[in-house]
Amino acid sequence: MAQTATRTKPATRGTTKPRRGSVRRGGRFAGESPELLQDYFYEMTLIRRFEERAAQGYTQAKIGGYCHLNLGEEATVVGLMRALRKTDLLFTNYREHGYAIAKGIEPGRVMAELYGRTTGTSKGWGGSMHMFDVEAGLLGGYGIVGGQIPLATGAALAIDYRGGDQVVMCQMGDGTTNIGAFHEALNIAALWNLPVVFVVINNKLGMGTTVDKSSAESELYKRASAYRMHGERVDGNDVLAVRDAASRLVEQARETGRPALLEAVSERLKGHSVVDPAKYRSEESVEQAKQADPVANFRAELIEAGILDEDAAVEIERKAQAEADAAVAFADDSPHPDPSTLFDYTYATPVANDSRRLPADPVF
């Protein structure tokens, strides 16, 4: 690796102010609410357990298609989502299960989408890569690398057009920064002062290609300067650092309408998708990812700081496991879509001569 992640000191606390009942001792948790810290730990653990159950569902053939997990990126996911208001909008790539949960969608509905059931986030029409929920502000997971970036810019345009105070966050991977849509959309967002925060999750891998083999400038936050946009890099394994950096950029976008670029440096614990054994990875890289495991490390830190004891940690983990299990049960119990609904979602405005032919139907 050409560079290692620099840990951003949690000096600026963004929107989260020290308050009563907060951790008093010095150190990195100073001023944090213990409940909130436990909450982050719960959510990161829930995403971890959820993804483990998703991987299991895949091997049981209950889940089909592709299935890209957030394993190793939980701190980034939770940190980013805590910087957003419920009404703020999120566009993601295909690696979005954790984001869907952290943005406020019931895990059961997320799992049901993986199972292709009518109770899923997209009623079974989207699958792993295409989750969506207006109320939670998730405006979609997208499977074409970079395809979501112009859309997010357009959503920010609509907010600006109507004088709203929402902010759009657009998540993507490091490999995505080299596609034309990235340049076009960031340029337009900066030209038109649109309130969108572009977030690059730099897990240093796009499938099997390392970031330094795909990006001529592999310190990706520096790309921002080409658009006169603020760019920043943060340790994606540190939930507080991510939350603080993201909060700052989100609030700045809300106030000034200016876009920004945040790079969160993280690690992918497993393969690109559940079927990828990641044979291309060196032992060092896998070992480094294990060492950086944000869930295990955060747990240890919380215990060391006296915010959790072992029993409390186990209790949280038990709860997270139960919620992941309940999500699976909900998905399992949910109905499959009926083939009679096949033509329900081709057009929003009904239209003359809309073809409703099944493969063996005659044309006349």
Add this chain to the structure above:
Amino acid sequence: MAVITYRQALHDTLREEMLRDEDVFLIGEEIGVFEGSYKITAGLLKEFGEKRVRDTPIAEEGFVGAAVGAAMLGLRPVVELMTINFSLIALDQIVNHAAKIYGMFGGQTSVPMVLRTPGGGGQQLGATHSQNIELYYAFVPGLKVVAPSTPADAKALLLASIRDNDPVLFLENLALYNTKGEVPDVVEPAEIGKAKVSKPGTDITIIGYSRMAMVAQQVAEQLQADEGINAEVVDLRSLRPLDRETVVESVRKTGCAVIAEDDWLTYGIGAEIAASISDGAFDYLDAPVRRVAAAEVPLPYAKPLERAALPSAESLTTAVHQTLEAVGRRR
């Protein structure tokens, strides 16, 4: 009832829709300060300001995608793509995103946007600037593709397209902008997906769309006047959805058909129409269905070559004559 150009009809409709609905805005290259490459948007920046008439950088994927995102939040962007040739740069946003978002998210959000774009050759613009590739879009479920040939239809279909909740590719043609026609004082939105019998007749059916529908109309009128041939003309107007019924009904009546299209023959829109006729009017046919289409070459620059490559009134007349001879119906 006023006689106005196709260009004027488009301009007036955009203006009226912007006055009617605050959510309608225009976005594209050179549509504001420059007033549009083909001047459809002349004067609109002055009247509505930069918020509603947005000049974009040369970034087709970026601004088409931005329009899709804005439409997802309920705005009604009308995108001008300078010509359909450049839409290829935005293909991902049109085909993978605009067309799919309603379906792949289970109907939770739709994309009420219009992509206005001229196509067509005949201006000596060479191979990359003279294409008729509407077929690429007409192939895709989730998109609607309309192709009006007259000023009145341009207005009625543009009204319908702007008010529609789905992405509509609105095909114009460079050769149509200066053509004139009667436009009623009050125009109702057209029904997307419906073809129009623009001249009733009994001897032969001529099917066309966009420029070739206009040419078909002229040819049919000429044949009627000169030779007493009573051709029926079907103007498809909508390429997706496709009104097979109107085509088939006409061919059942006349027993023969010529299809006139500006695109290439192989796998072209005419192929789909011919297949539909085979499906729905096989027993009524007195002669094979003929297609008049562009020569299958990258369109050349040199005038005689370009002229030879494109279908025209002459080539269509020839095909009609030959078909009528085959059925023994030529007077």
